[in-house]
Amino acid sequence: MxxxxxxKNLNIEKANKHLKDGDFTVRELVxxxxxxxxxxxxxxxxxxxxxxxDINSQVEIAEKMFEDGTATKMTGIPIAVKDNILIEGHIASxxxxxxxxxxxxxxxxxxxxxxxxxxxxxxxxxxxxxxMGSSTETSAYGVTRNPYDRTRVPGGxxxxxxxxxxxxxxxxxxxxxxxxxxxxxSSFCGLVGMKPTYGAISRSGIIAMGSSLDQVGPMGKSVSxxxxxxxxxxxxxxxxxxxLTDEFKSKFDKAPLKKKIGVPRDFLSGGGINxxxxxxFEESCEKLKKAGYEIVDVTSKTMQYSLAVYYIIxxxxxxxxxxxxxxxRYGFNIDAPNLYDVYAQSKGKGFGKEVRRRLLLGxxxxxxxxxxxxxxxxxxxxxxxxKELLDIFSDVDAIISPxxxxxxxxxxxxxDDPMAMYMCDIFSAPANLAGIPAMSVPAGMSKEGLPMxxxxxxPYLRExxxxxxxxxxxxxx
Amino acid sequence: MEIDDIKKLxxxxxxxxxEKEMKEIGDSFGPILDYVGQIKEVADVSDSSYxxxxxxxxxxxxxxxxxxxxxxxxxxxxxxxxxxxxGYLKVKQIL
Numbered sequence: 001m002x003x004x005x006x007x008k009n010l011n012i013e014k015a016n017k018h019l020k021d022g023d024f025t026v027r028e029l030v031x032x033x034x035x036x037x038x039x040x041x042x043x044x045x046x047x048x049x050x051x052x053x054d055i056n057s058q059v060e061i062a063e064k065m066f067e068d069g070t071a072t073k074m075t076g077i078p079i080a081v082k083d084n085i086l087i088e089g090h091i092a093s094x095x096x097x098x099x100x101x102x103x104x105x106x107x108x109x110x111x112x113x114x115x116x117x118x119x120x121x122x123x124x125x126x127x128x129x130x131x132m133g134s135s136t137e138t139s140a141y142g143v144t145r146n147p148y149d150r151t152r153v154p155g156g157x158x159x160x161x162x163x164x165x166x167x168x169x170x171x172x173x174x175x176x177x178x179x180x181x182x183x184x185x186s187s188f189c190g191l192v193g194m195k196p197t198y199g200a201i202s203r204s205g206i207i208a209m210g211s212s213l214d215q216v217g218p219m220g221k222s223v224s225x226x227x228x229x230x231x232x233x234x235x236x237x238x239x240x241x242x243x244l245t246d247e248f249k250s251k252f253d254k255a256p257l258k259k260k261i262g263v264p265r266d267f268l269s270g271g272g273i274n275x276x277x278x279x280x281f282e283e284s285c286e287k288l289k290k291a292g293y294e295i296v297d298v299t300s301k302t303m304q305y306s307l308a309v310y311y312i313i314x315x316x317x318x319x320x321x322x323x324x325x326x327x328x329r330y331g332f333n334i335d336a337p338n339l340y341d342v343y344a345q346s347k348g349k350g351f352g353k354e355v356r357r358r359l360l361l362g363x364x365x366x367x368x369x370x371x372x373x374x375x376x377x378x379x380x381x382x383x384x385x386x387k388e389l390l391d392i393f394s395d396v397d398a399i400i401s402p403x404x405x406x407x408x409x410x411x412x413x414x415x416d417d418p419m420a421m422y423m424c425d426i427f428s429a430p431a432n433l434a435g436i437p438a439m440s441v442p443a444g445m446s447k448e449g450l451p452m453x454x455x456x457x458x459p460y461l462r463e464x465x466x467x468x469x470x471x472x473x474x475x476x477x
Numbered sequence: 478m479e480i481d482d483i484k485k486l487x488x489x490x491x492x493x494x495x496e497k498e499m500k501e502i503g504d505s506f507g508p509i510l511d512y513v514g515q516i517k518e519v520a521d522v523s524d525s526s527y528x529x530x531x532x533x534x535x536x537x538x539x540x541x542x543x544x545x546x547x548x549x550x551x552x553x554x555x556x557x558x559x560x561x562x563x564g565y566l567k568v569k570q571i572l
Contacts, residue, residue, distance in 0.1 A: 105553040241537035308513045319490060326491070328568055330557035339569040340491070348493030356492050357502050360483065361509065363490040374513065381516050419508045 005032045007168040026062040026076035033078045037169045045144045046163035050123040062118040074117035080164035080173035083124040084207035094207045095139035096129045098332045098350035108205025110233040125160025129352045131209045134424035138354045152408040155185030162189040172220040178210045180428025182217030183440040187403035187453025190442045192226045193219040198435030199244040202237030210317035213432045223470035252461045262298035262396035273405040281402045284454045287476040302385045306429035312378035319362025386434040393459040401427045403440040403453035439466040478503040
């Protein structure tokens with residue numbers, strides 16, 4: 001039966017229609033994905049664990065919803081979930097040894113929402129440890145490989161969630177972003193991936209990294225799939241005070257599109273874009289022109305400082321957020337003779353190298369004497385970036401750029417040079433700092449057969465603009 | 478960055494590490510701090526505030542009341558703890 005399901009060309013709408021029409025059952029759909037997982041996962045290492053124990057009960061719930069007519073678009077849809085999103089009763093390790101034995105005691109808000117729809121969680125996916133990385137190589141559980149070229153990285157930190165969808169091991173997936181961790185692997189793996197407005201989706205039950213930046217992001221093969229998943233998981237949650245109410249959202253007018261898109265040329269010129277990616281980007285601009293969009297240059301004086309600001313604010317927040325992993329309440333523990341050594345040895349042995357680096361960097365940035373020069377200054381520049389973007393958006397509907405300055409790089413290429421790794425996120429940082437939505441859409445393939453992505457950034461709470469432009473662009477690639 | 482400074486940071490962050498790693502981290506701080514230090518060249522603006530920004534921070538308050546039943550999650554949470562005794566987390570002697 002499974003051979004008849006064309007996973008490659010499947011999307012949520014089609015799957016839903018087939019399930020409703022009885023062309024295949026939820027069981028058959030899930031089995032088709034499990035079969036691909038069995039075949040490919042040992043090599044690609046997208047999933048750290050398949051939820052063998054409760055997939056059956058999840059399938060039963062979904063099938064019952066189809067029988068009694070309560071099924072929705074997301075019912076029975078197989079999803080891959082990043083390992084930093086809590087699902088009650090399952091390990092959530094953030095791909096760290098620190099949380100290798102940590103079983104979630106409650107569901108994340110996004111999981112609760114999807115459970116109500118009867119979606120199927122196939123398993124948890126590999127990621128950079130505590131989401132700190134751009135290649136999924138800092139995971140304590142091995143690297144994940146790019147399905148387009150197995151000697152290359154899938155991007156990160158949500159690399160496992162990207163590969164799961166790109167290699168037909170799930171229909172859609174959930175990732176998280178602090179700075180590019182959904183968009184960058186989506187670009188490297190030929191997917192659509194979105195970082196929504198800060199506050200659009202609750203972070204309750206998401207293992208925190210940089211709390212003023214973190215957001216959950218949907219990933220899929222099409223803009224429509226990402227839109228459906230986004231609509232399902234967004235909403236106000238009393239357990240995350242930064243999540244936005246409908247009343248608040250309604251204050252932002254949904255002005256009709258001017259069909260005018262800005263290109264921040266000066267910002268792009270400092271990004272170290274490789275020639276092929278730049279050429280592809282120019283072609284994308286031409287395609288959008290053909291689709292009726294006016295493409296104009298916009299000037300920015302502050303966007304070029306985004307990544308520098310990010311690498312101050314993020315480690316500062318990391319050093320306080322990760323203080324909770326102390327070997328006392330849960331997670332990895334070393335039984336040392338006194339309390340200080342329990343803390344220090346549990347952290348020293350439980351955290352990997354990049355996490356330890358950022359903990360120390362954050363501690364330095366927040367220390368007396370440097371706090372003003374780095375942290376306070378960064379907050380001010382962050383504010384300036386957000387304001388400048390607001391100005392730019394008074395003239396254009398959206399800003400476009402390549403998602404990443406280059407294509408997927410070879411495994412190990414940047415592991416000894418943290419600064420080179422950090423540069424992956426140069427174009428991602430403005431959206432996270434300003435709290436605005438941005439999405440990566442597939443923009444074509446390089447000569448080496450590697451995917452490239454177009455990043456669209458929209459004003460605050462204007463995800464609708466991303467979907468509109470994304471769908472127009474999708475038709476032309 | 479000098480290894481003595483890294484030692485102090487590791488002590489403050491409560492992260493045990495060997496000297497080899499301290500040196501590696503110290504070396505990697507140079508390029509990172511150079512890069513992030515470029516924000517110092519941005520001219521300060523005196524009126525910098527969130528007021529004109531779309532997501533102006535607003536206070537979210539709730540009543541200071543217990544919302545779950547006593548002991549509702551105690552067992553689940555304590556089951557995650559490496560050491561416990563009589564319904565409490567157990568830590569090493571502090572004084």
